[in-house]
Amino acid sequence: MASILTTVFETGILLDAIPVVGSGLGRAEFTALGVSMILLLILGSGFFSSSEIAMFSLSPYQVDAMIEEGKRGAEAIESLKNDPHRLLVTILVGNNLVNITMSSISTTIVGFYLDAGIAVIVSSVGITSMVLLFGETAPKSYAVDNTNSWARTVAPLLKLVGKILWPLITVFYYLTQFVNKLTPGGSAIESSYVSRDDIRNMIKMGEREGILEEEERQILDRTLRFTDATAKEIMTPRLDMSAISRQLTVEEAIEECIQSGHARLPVYEESLDNIIGVFDIRELEDTDSTFAELTVADALNSTVHVPESKNVDELLSEMREDRIRMVIVIDEFGTTEGLITMEDVTEEIVGEILMDDEDQPIEFVNDNEVLVQGEVNVHEVNEILDIDLPEGEEFETIAGFVFHLAGRLVEQGEEFAYENVTLRTERLEDTRIRRVRIAVNPHTAETSETGE
Helix, strand or coil: HHHHHHHHHHHHHHHHHHHCCCCCCCHCCCCCHHHHHHHHHHHHHHHHHHHHHHHHCHHHHHHHHHHHHHCCCHHHHHHCCCCHHHHHHHHHHHHHHHHHHHHHHHHHHHCCCCCCCHHHHHHHHHHHHHHHHHHHHHHHHHHCCHHHHCCCCCCHHHHHHHHHHHHHHHHHHHHHHHHHCCCCCCCHHHHHCCCHHHHHHHHHHHHHHCCCCCHHHHHHHHHHHHHHHHHHHHCCEHHHCCEEEEECHHHHHHHHHHHHHHCCCEECCCEEEEEEEEHHHCCCCCCCCCCCCCCCCHHCCCCCCCCCCEEEHHHHHHHHHHHEEEEECCCCHHHHHEEEEEEHHHHHHHHCCCCCCCCCCEEEECCCCEEEECCCEEHHHHHHCCCCCCCCCCEEEEHHHHHHHHCCCCCCCCCCEECCEEEEEEEEEEEEEEEEEEECCHCCCCCHHHHH
């Protein structure tokens, strides 16, 4: 807009130097021609303004989708967005040329009828108003509402403009690159796909707008976390593992499975640090011998050991490909840390799958208070209560966080405070924290924010 006013002012000063509209063209004819050109230039201004909104509102995945569907103009969009900096320069050069030309013509026409100084003011106000209404606001609003279709319409025309104005665009392309190197900040315009935070924000907005249900939003959030999760975060820890010795008979092993509530159990030799396979009731075959005569070693299935840092996304692919139902998680010293079943991986996405005798991992007492099992991950509690308990390498669970706060073994009924959150140990088994009551005090949070 500054360029418009500057040009209008400079043109107004020169009005007195224009003696006659000459060459047989009368003042009325020149005025009519000038008005017609201004109307065409207004359309041009609207074209470039709406093109900028439409082209830069399209995300790469939307462009890919249009190409896959064979939409007209999609390839032109992709070609232009492959060099977003040049695309921006093309639009800005075209838009400024149109606006400057329009200002010059307007000031010249008004100068035929009014004093030079007044002509500048009238032309400035008039052209600025027309550009804002018909060259900026209306076209951009239309582009926002019709991003995909309008982008496909303008892309071929922008390519044509790029060829016509190639020399001028090239000069400003390199000049702006040079200027950008001198100024601080990154070139966000060159960035590609949306980030995970962008996707999370879109999911939250979808829930607020009623497009997504709360459960759908939770599943999508878990899916995003899933690709970053490690085996240690989702495993059943060693203390909660049920396992059997290879020396048991099959009949004894079946009884152990029934008592533990699992159809599949890891098999160890001498200690849990030497898991040698998996015993699965469902894979037992008919045999002439009785189960009392067979040992677990006779019905052993192989298993896989993975490090605790193993990416869960990769692990799922391997388990599906090799049809593995259980893997053993080990630490850097080869010690058994826990195990992961296909159910554990599935629960990471769809949420906890409870058996008949299992308690809810998280139970709401009221809007600001919950009862949480000790093995629940911290990020789940943060999500449920909209709080920000820290997650560190030393701990991933609520029980681990309580131990971290205490710095020692805790007793039942002890309370610990962290910012506006109070944690109380509700149930212990030996030294293990089995259940924690977490209460959020919203007034404390408001006070701290006001204090800041």
